[in-house]
Amino acid sequence: MQSSASLTISDLWIERGGNDLCKGLSFSIHPGEAWRVLGGNGTGKTSLLKVIAGISMPLEGEIFYLGQNVTSDRSPLQQEMVYLGHLMGVKSALTVEENLRWYCPERSLEELHNVAKDLGLFPFLASLVKTLSAGQQRRVALARLWLSKKTLWLLDEPFASLDVEGGVMLEVCIQQHLTSGGLVLLSTHQSLSSIIPHDVVLQP
Numbered sequence: 684m685q686s687s688a689s690l691t692i693s694d695l696w697i698e699r700g701g702n703d704l705c706k707g708l709s710f711s712i713h714p715g716e717a718w719r720v721l722g723g724n725g726t727g728k729t730s731l732l733k734v735i736a737g738i739s740m741p742l743e744g745e746i747f748y749l750g751q752n753v754t755s756d757r758s759p760l761q762q763e764m765v766y767l768g769h770l771m772g773v774k775s776a777l778t779v780e781e782n783l784r785w786y787c788p789e790r791s792l793e794e795l796h797n798v799a800k801d802l803g804l805f806p807f808l809a810s811l812v813k814t815l816s817a818g819q820q821r822r823v824a825l826a827r828l829w830l831s832k833k834t835l836w837l838l839d840e841p842f843a844s845l846d847v848e849g850g851v852m853l854e855v856c857i858q859q860h861l862t863s864g865g866l867v868l869l870s871t872h873q874s875l876s877s878i879i880p881h882d883v884v885l886q887p
């Protein structure tokens with residue numbers, strides 16, 4: 684399949700627990716584009732993101748990344764991807780600073796501290812993540828985006844638990860990523876039409 688898109692989903696069929704969550708689903712994401720996965724509870728938003736991330740497999744269909752068919756081996760895509768799922772990938776028994784170090788061992792302590800300041804986490808650097816509020820823990824997870832140099836962001840309800848300020852910061856972060864040619868696919872119930880004009884709609 685030829686396409687100028689960075690990520691192409693072609694004719695995807697995902698089934699879970701005996702139910703078809705989508706069938707014949709196709710869309711393409713070009714550099715600098717964000718797409719939003721829409722649908723009510725249980726319609727398959729998380730399942731779609733997991734399939735694209737390579738955590739689970741579709742029944743049928745193909746996934747192309749940078750023109751390469753990655754359906755059976757998602758590693759070329761995974762090397763370029765940040766996937767933030769419901770569980771957020773934070774290490775709750777580690778401190779905030781230890782989590783940031785774990786995300787990005789190649790970054791200097793000063794860079795990590797600057798990200799912590801941007802996200803309002805600086806006072807909590809020495810706190811165990813499990814002692815933080817849900818929104819603060821979400822901010823720790825989102826630090827991965829602030830530190831990331833990866834092109835493709837797959838974000839499962841990234842605005843969940845964030846306050847208004849956190850939501851605005853995340854929108855700005857996404858906008859900056861798009862401006863630098865990144866790709867974003869996220870599920871959200873938030874209205875983000877200004878930065879995310881493209882929707883994938885999953886029906887019950």
Ligand SMILES: Nc1ncnc2c1ncn2[C@@H]1O[C@H](COP(=O)(O)OP(=O)(O)OP(=O)(O)O)[C@@H](O)[C@H]1O
Pocket residue numbers: 699700704722723724725726727728729730731
């Ligand atoms: N591993 C699994 N085995 C069986 N059924 C599953 C599995 N994973 C998901 N499902 C089912 O697939 C459907 C879609 O689940 P999914 O989590 O993808 O929905 P969602 O749109 O993300 O929901 P929500 O908005 O509530 O987070 C649900 O009915 C769920 O029970």
